[in-house]
Amino acid sequence: MSLPSRIILSGFMGTGKTTVGKLLARKLDYDFVDTDDLVVSLSQKPIARIFAEEGEEMFRRWESMAIDQALAREATVIAVGGGAVCFRDNLDKIRKNGQLVLLKAQIPTLLKRLSADDSRPLLQGEDKEGQIREILAKRASAYSRISLQIPTDNQSPEAVVEEILRVLPLESRALRVELGERSYPLYFQKNGIESLNLLLQRHCPAERVVLVTNSVVQRLHGAKIARHLKRQHDLKTIVLPDGESFKTLKTVASVYAKLVEFKVDRKTPLIALGGGVIGDLVGFAAASFLRGIPFVQIPTTLLAQVDSSIGGKTGVDLPQGKNLVGAFYQPRFVLIDEAFLKTLKRREFVCGLAEVIKYAAIFDAKLFRGLEEHMEAILKGKGAGLEPVIRRCCELKAWVVERDEKETLGLRAKLNFGHTLGHAIESLTRYKKYTHGEAIAMGMVYAARRSVERAGLPEADVERLKALIARAGLPTEMPAFPKAAYRKALMQDKKRVSSRLHFVYLNKIGKSVVIPTPLDEILV
């Protein structure tokens, strides 16, 4: 398991940065450096004197220089003052160059540890507790943006080091979706199931957990996951029938009934193990049961890994249309494991590739070229080595969701490239003939053709997109329903406002635009 070359420990005074840092460095055979020591050697003054003579602002400048110096080293554990990480500049460069770990402690613990210490320039005078509270309150929002936090109360430094080493391999490769207090990490881990108890303990500790999956996934992976979860949890399992036709209010009602039977309380996490149907349905059940209980996504299809498991769109279908009922509800974490993809049918795997191609087409020309170069290898590998591609799609989706969580700005709407016609095709063929990926593949080619006139897409780019889609084994030409049939299907579109649709066009490969377009201009 590879570790980052620089591990940066921060935390409030009294959380044990130096002690823990030295121990951790010894264990890893890394160097150890404390930026406070670097400040002293750079400025040739003790820190208390910098504060007294030059003020806090000057100290922060020395500290920033010290951080630069420390981050230039390799294989080093770096202790950094708890104030430094409140500055965006420092935080950005630390994140770019290493893995940040924030040590935490409750106020009584801090008071005990700091009681005998009068050397802290920020903590002078009688009311230490009041001062600590005040500084912590000021730093709360900055600290909340740090994903890897380790509690140190009632823990020996050795135990803290153990805990860091346990979570570091996972956390250092995690991607964080930044949504304020609803932020959450995506963990990328081959055979990541073996880390599930650890992650649950970190993000939604509870005795009981409820695993919800479908009969196919249960048969393939259920036993292994159950074995792991039972080691540390009271496990309840709900197995739903497989297939989109069960993504209904009735199925959700059956889940509610089980949750009551299992005496689920507000802290009990629901773990959604499966593809998009399971994720959407379990997400909605979690969003609405007791007005919201914790929810974890373990997507087992490529489609769910790159798309539906990120962004908090949950819901079910009505007889009148797909996803007409639901909620925006974010999971506590998502665990993405390419090993699941091995067990997919080829057609299911290819279905996910359609979304991968979509991300590349609308946002990332480099990713598009990569797909053009390696499509045959990707098809052959069926997931093996695909993690960087999956990760890039997740990054793009997270970037979009962070900026437009509820699809109010038009940015998130770009993700619907190919989907307007795709949904119409799915609806017209009653979701039987084509997979979602196949339908949007045809929708993308159609939208690309419309983009030539409306958004200046070069004809050559239409051909590139069409060729890549065809090489993935996906269809490119829409079935020949009458125009009136397509029109009727488009009228059901959730994004319809009056008679206009927010239609996504390509300007070129890697760049897209949303233009509200009358139905009649879409169906020419």
Next chain:
Amino acid sequence: MSLPSRIILSGFMGTGKTTVGKLLARKLDYDFVDTDDLVVSLSQKPIARIFAEEGEEMFRRWESMAIDQALAREATVIAVGGGAVCFRDNLDKIRKNGQLVLLKAQIPTLLKRLSADDSRPLLQGEDKEGQIREILAKRASAYSRISLQIPTDNQSPEAVVEEILRVLPLESRALRVELGERSYPLYFQKNGIESLNLLLQRHCPAERVVLVTNSVVQRLHGAKIARHLKRQHDLKTIVLPDGESFKTLKTVASVYAKLVEFKVDRKTPLIALGGGVIGDLVGFAAASFLRGIPFVQIPTTLLAQVDSSIGGKTGVDLPQGKNLVGAFYQPRFVLIDEAFLKTLKRREFVCGLAEVIKYAAIFDAKLFRGLEEHMEAILKGKGAGLEPVIRRCCELKAWVVERDEKETLGLRAKLNFGHTLGHAIESLTRYKKYTHGEAIAMGMVYAARRSVERAGLPEADVERLKALIARAGLPTEMPAFPKAAYRKALMQDKKRVSSRLHFVYLNKIGKSVVIPTPLDEILV
């Protein structure tokens, strides 16, 4: 219709504060004063010179003094610079002493209006648009906290004045629930239905609106409301059967079906007209249809007016228990009209009084004394003149919800005083024998008795609470079910975490505390 004695106009430069302010003052026969003029006369310097010689900070001090002077006047329209209202101090004193109106304009409008003007100290140099954008971005969060905003683009100053006069009587008596971007106003207005079109236009403009009510309310008030709404909207109506037994997933599903049939899009508001059942159910339908559409509450019962219409708790019952499924979802606005209470059955009205007594008991000794003084008059009036009491309850609930929207801090849990046992009684009598208010009345007396030992409540306060409840015509003694039956019912409580319940105790009349308590210590 009484108007506030001080109307304060603010807004970015170029929104027309001075022109509109002078017109408005003339119309109302008020004085007009511009705080910029007061600054000049206080400082004996033109404003541009203050900026040049003393800097912006000094200007802000002069401005704050000028605001104090202006707010000391009566019957005055006061124009205040758009920067001033970004400071909490200024905003607080303006709100305390008058009604603030923010004039708005789009950037192109501002550019046109400011193009010939070189006297603005904050707007010097070439790139005016860039500077405007920058200042607006800085002020965005402060401006978003101002509830009464009037757009001025393509409007004559006369039209802006008309608009202000139309909304001022409503807005000046509104109470705002502050929840960031989910903030919303509660309007208190006798026969407020006549203002509904105006409020819809301000808060959720759409051609089509959907009114959802039950058969009883429809018979009493439906025709009048429909007549009003149809004047400016394409009105669709859903009439549900009356009663808690219809607060089910099945009923929600029937609402979804209607919404599809009505071609509801993401901007179509649902108007919930009725008591708690309608509000909860329609709120959940709005929260979940298309993952959230606008939602308006018009509570017609006292219980709904003081309790369920504020705070965003929506949901339905399951066969296994009440409110087990739902969402936290805030309305766009709430319209509270004491006139509805006239048509309530006495028992329904008294049911709401139980919640009023609850607010007084847990938070407000003065309100409690007021109820002790006027209980017989309140019962006789059946709503007439009750607005100040309803308003006070709404203030208390809003205060709680602002601090603990999702009931994570224990503060919102205080609102469950009397409800733990109350819910158990309702469940044991299958929601048939007692109204919600009657059940919690008994629960409150029980909780008060338990508070003597656990929270130091004087015996005399138990007696005061019991006497007030009895005078309201509510029961005080719980039905004699076996302890095991109560125990089983309590195990279903949503607030249960393991075997402890977050039980609400009184310290004294007007002061309460939540203590996690084992079941066996609640049922002695």
